[in-house]
Amino acid sequence: MWKRDESVKPATPPAQTPAAAPSAPVAAAPASEPRTQQIGRDNVNIGKSVIIKGELSGSEDLTIEGHVEGRIDLKDNVLTIGPNGKIKAEVFAKAVVVLGEVTGNVTASEKVDIRDNGSVDGDIASPRVAIAEGAHFRGAVDMQRAGAKAQPKSTAPAAPGQAQPQAQKVGA
Amino acid sequence: MADARSLTDLFGILGPRRTGDGATVVDSSVTQVTEASYPTKALQKFLGCLQGADNPLILDLGPVVGSNVTFFGEHLGCRIRVEDVAADIDRHVKEGKLELLPEYFAGRFTQAPGSVDGILCWDILDYLDRPAAQALATALCRLLKPDGCLLGLFSTAETREQVYTKYVVVDESTLRYRTYPALRQRQRSLLNGDIIKLFRDLRVTDSFLMKSKLREMLFRKPAARV
Numbered sequence: 001m002w003k004r005d006e007s008v009k010p011a012t013p014p015a016q017t018p019a020a021a022p023s024a025p026v027a028a029a030p031a032s033e034p035r036t037q038q039i040g041r042d043n044v045n046i047g048k049s050v051i052i053k054g055e056l057s058g059s060e061d062l063t064i065e066g067h068v069e070g071r072i073d074l075k076d077n078v079l080t081i082g083p084n085g086k087i088k089a090e091v092f093a094k095a096v097v098v099l100g101e102v103t104g105n106v107t108a109s110e111k112v113d114i115r116d117n118g119s120v121d122g123d124i125a126s127p128r129v130a131i132a133e134g135a136h137f138r139g140a141v142d143m144q145r146a147g148a149k150a151q152p153k154s155t156a157p158a159a160p161g162q163a164q165p166q167a168q169k170v171g172a
Numbered sequence: 173m174a175d176a177r178s179l180t181d182l183f184g185i186l187g188p189r190r191t192g193d194g195a196t197v198v199d200s201s202v203t204q205v206t207e208a209s210y211p212t213k214a215l216q217k218f219l220g221c222l223q224g225a226d227n228p229l230i231l232d233l234g235p236v237v238g239s240n241v242t243f244f245g246e247h248l249g250c251r252i253r254v255e256d257v258a259a260d261i262d263r264h265v266k267e268g269k270l271e272l273l274p275e276y277f278a279g280r281f282t283q284a285p286g287s288v289d290g291i292l293c294w295d296i297l298d299y300l301d302r303p304a305a306q307a308l309a310t311a312l313c314r315l316l317k318p319d320g321c322l323l324g325l326f327s328t329a330e331t332r333e334q335v336y337t338k339y340v341v342v343d344e345s346t347l348r349y350r351t352y353p354a355l356r357q358r359q360r361s362l363l364n365g366d367i368i369k370l371f372r373d374l375r376v377t378d379s380f381l382m383k384s385k386l387r388e389m390l391f392r393k394p395a396a397r398v
Contacts, residue, residue: 129238129241129242129245130238131237131242132238133238135236136236138256139253142251143241143245143246143249143250143252
């Protein structure tokens with residue numbers, strides 16, 4: 001899944017987009033590949049040098065230490081934004097733990113947990129929300145009553161199997 | 173014989189010291205960060221007002237308190253929007269633009285008029301001078317739905333402490349007051365009549381004078397006439 005043949009060439013020659021090189025999609029950034037690793041059987045880590053632009057979906061727990069811009073859909077799994085993680089995306093997951101920075105709306109069917117020094121700038125929809133002392137939050141919280149499930153506005157079903165960062169730029 | 177500090181404290185009940193040009197002098201050395209629990213009566217009434225509403229929208233004008241978000245969410249199944257007005261005040265103090273606060277509050281809130289079911293105003297009006305307090309109160313009245321309610325706390329004691337207070341909900345009848353440093357101190361206490369004038373579009377449904385030297389007041393917007 002995250003491992004990829006080193007021989008795969010970037011979709012766009014780096015010379016043509018020098019400014020965009022650091023923020024190129026994962027598929028176009030082979031240098032960052034080794035940083036994206038599978039920690040355990042059901043937990044994937046995106047390292048802090050990785051920058052993803054596009055849609056990220058899957059069926060494994062995911063920890064993000066890098067930058068993600070676009071959309072994250074892990075509706076049956078736990079998403080952890082690590083202390084170095086910076087997310088500018090719509091997030092849909094079973095549970096979301098924020099230790100880094102999130103800009104965008106967060107929808108979780110179980111829980112959103114913003115830890116100390118974590119930051120969320122956007123609206124949260126989840127039946128349970130925990131915001132630690134020292135966390136930053138700006139936005140609205142929508143906590144459905146017990147029994148009501150959060151309904152992510154996901155239109156594209158998650159691919160069965162593993163997380164799949166797609167090489168699509170947001171708005172492209 | 174009392175020392176200078178004690179005398180200052182003694183005369184402190186008359187209000188903050190003022191310089192010749194009328195500016196208030198704040199002694200930052202008296203700023204303390206404290207935490208204590210006090211009973212509340214208005215909170216229960218506020219919750220009661222919103223109990224029947226379906227997925228009510230609450231506007232919280234204080235800083236983010238995680239446990240409050242959880243409390244209100246679990247009790248009311250509501251949407252909460254946190255708008256930290258204390259941070260707005262501090263920003264204006266830093267920029268030296270306090271006189272622009274009335275204008276700022278007039279356009280501060282992006283919610284549609286009549287779209288908010290409940291407002292947790294806490295004691296933020298105590299930190300504003302009259303024009304800014306009036307501008308904020310007018311904006312809040314406009315946001316409230318008919319039958320919507322607003323919870324306000326007003327200090328009845330003059331204090332020189334330069335702190336804001338986070339009101340942490342312990343349960344329906346207890347609040348924990350957690351202070352933290354502010355760039356502005358409380359202004360002169362608002363009298364009951366002044367408060368009622370500020371919220372002239374609302375009706376006072378409950379008013380409690382607490383031992384914590386706070387007046388807890390619950391306002392409701394009259395239902396629209398058919």
